[in-house]
Amino acid sequence: MKLADYPFAPTDGAEDRAAAIREHLRDAIIDRRLAPGTKLGEAEVGALFDVSRTVVRSALQMLSFEGLVRSERNRGAFVANPSPEEARQVFDARRLIEPALAGSAVERLRPLDIAEFRSLLEEESRLMGERGASVRRAEIRASGDFHLALARVAGNAVLERFMEELVARSSLVIALYGRTGASSCGHADHGSILAALEARDVRSAGELLVHHIDHIESDLDLTPAHGLDLRAALSRG
Amino acid sequence: MKLADYPFAPTDGAEDRAAAIREHLRDAIIDRRLAPGTKLGEAEVGALFDVSRTVVRSALQMLSFEGLVRSERNRGAFVANPSPEEARQVFDARRLIEPALAGSAVERLRPLDIAEFRSLLEEESRLMGERGASVRRAEIRASGDFHLALARVAGNAVLERFMEELVARSSLVIALYGRTGASSCGHADHGSILAALEARDVRSAGELLVHHIDHIESDLDLTPAHGLDLRAALSRG
DNA sequence: AATGGCAAAAGTGTATGCAATCCCGATCCC
DNA sequence: GGGATCGGGATTGCATACACTTTTGCCATT
Structure with a gap:
């Protein structure tokens, strides 16, 4: 399955895929389609967007910086659960x-x-x-x-x-x-x-x-x- | 070659290497040991810290988020040159x-x-x-x-x-x-x-x-x- | 039945290989 | 001579392979 099969934003033509995934995940998180605490497995997300874990890791790192995702070493990334x-x-x-x-x-x-x-x-x-x-x-x-x-x-x-x-x-x-x-x-x-x-x-x-x-x-x-x-x-x- | 061979900060024992590289680079940038505009090649930095490009990319992405590094797609990362x-x-x-x-x-x-x-x-x-x-x-x-x-x-x-x-x-x-x-x-x-x-x-x-x-x-x-x-x-x- | 430990399975951290892109220089044409 | 074109080399983007950590399920022991 190829890149263009996904209904990304029109401007995203051949752009950075990690950024696109970041935005998709961010929208899903603030829309609460992804509940706080949900595990964001690299392989799982990668399969969803049809990219390798490398790209997913990049997106997750960005979200972690934004505070929307909490990353734990060797354990994975989870949707943030702000106190x-x-x-x-x-x-x-x-x-x-x-x-x-x-x-x-x-x-x-x-x-x-x-x-x-x-x-x-x-x-x-x-x-x-x-x-x-x-x-x-x-x-x-x-x-x-x-x-x-x-x-x-x-x-x-x-x-x-x-x-x-x-x-x-x-x-x-x-x-x-x-x-x-x-x-x-x-x-x-x-x-x-x-x-x-x-x-x-x-x-x-x-x-x-x-x-x-x-x-x-x-x-x-x-x-x-x-x-x-x-x-x-x-x-x- | 193993992890502990490197003289990172004492607290860094077995910690995240990308974060350590980020801090080293950040210190170097704000100390101006790395001049603005300097190219931070992945392979070059990786050789310096003896890690793979994967880890370097992670560190550079963090610095890019902080505004200390400017990343250009397919061109690489450079020390930021704030206007x-x-x-x-x-x-x-x-x-x-x-x-x-x-x-x-x-x-x-x-x-x-x-x-x-x-x-x-x-x-x-x-x-x-x-x-x-x-x-x-x-x-x-x-x-x-x-x-x-x-x-x-x-x-x-x-x-x-x-x-x-x-x-x-x-x-x-x-x-x-x-x-x-x-x-x-x-x-x-x-x-x-x-x-x-x-x-x-x-x-x-x-x-x-x-x-x-x-x-x-x-x-x-x-x-x-x-x-x-x-x-x-x-x-x- | 509960607990402790062990081993397989799952998943992340890192390294490396390959394809695509960009930069630079040489070459060719006008 | 100036400018465009076309490789060659270097570098990044991405995927995959492997190592290590964590988790989980099972079994033995108490």
Whole structure:
């Protein structure tokens, strides 16, 4: 079976296969199609994508750096199972970084960027109207895209990469600890944040962002759960 | 030839060799023993550490993620040659993150931590008294260690990892653009920052940190240098 | 029946081989 | 003489083979 048989993204023509696998796995993890703790055997993943273990190892190493996969020597790679403490740290980092991004973004915001934000918001609205598990996944993803767009507009490549990691890990945390009841990520918040950005109101945008992140975090159940970690609570969620 | 024959760091007993190579290369890069643009051939590095290209590739991939190495498909890995713009973004990120770390650190500062800070400061003082190129390198490193200690004390593992990357990239930038004249990193600044931390004066500590970072950055020559980048200025510094 | 140990099986860590790509220099054509 | 073209050499990308570690299932022993 050859490379082109797989429905990779159109741009991936003859590109790096490890990166493609990384993205597939990452999507699967933050969509929770792969449950935390799931073992990602090199041979198994390799068979799925029809590549050798070499390429899979490369992809797994990248995911390990991003914090989406936990690697143990001689034991293998597993979908990360972030602790509540880890989750808090991720959100703390976001509360710190995102208001600053808003400051930079306001200075550099161009009409084209606004159009992109609006497009993302419309996509979110569309998803909110529908029902179903796969829609819920897409909703989490779309919510992350809004924050990634903010990072991109801010124009700091270093912080943008940090945000990519933080958003991915947030998505995993939400999938893990999210109370299904409430809408996972307030869509209305994004709208008001964008309005503040357009109004060049940095202070307001920053406050809205912090509240937004607070809101997301407060919607989680971050109780320490079960007592001790008997080998990380049996390595399973 | 067996594993234990190599004089790695004492703790590295039977540990991961890729990580060890990564650290060796990282030290060499931020010490500028490896000049920006230098090609890191897989076979060459492998011969140096007496490992196969597989292990080297793993180490290079990690360094590529950290931004210390630039990888080009089918061409190889090169020591990163950060642009002035990139340098500014690194320092912007530090100005954003470090004052926040000070806030967390003040809340969690324990006597043992203070002792560590003092020890680091003493080491810096000792190095300042000496002369020589290798001392200058050690000075840059020691300066970075102070900021890494701050990140560690702050207790956020996510931000700590970000800081590791930022400090490493800063060291590379300083080695690249630093005007040799001025002392690369104001040692006195660290002392006053520590004093502010001990006094639980978060605001003051944050301001001192920002000024400190400003000071470091102002000591660089970040002029756009030579006109265009003819294939990144011929791939050499 | 429970426990300890052993051996096979599974899976990862590393080395190596082969194909593809890129770089460089020589050659040829205009 | 300048520029394009075409090998040769070197290097990377990937797959595979082998070594070592961990796990697992079985059996003997208590």
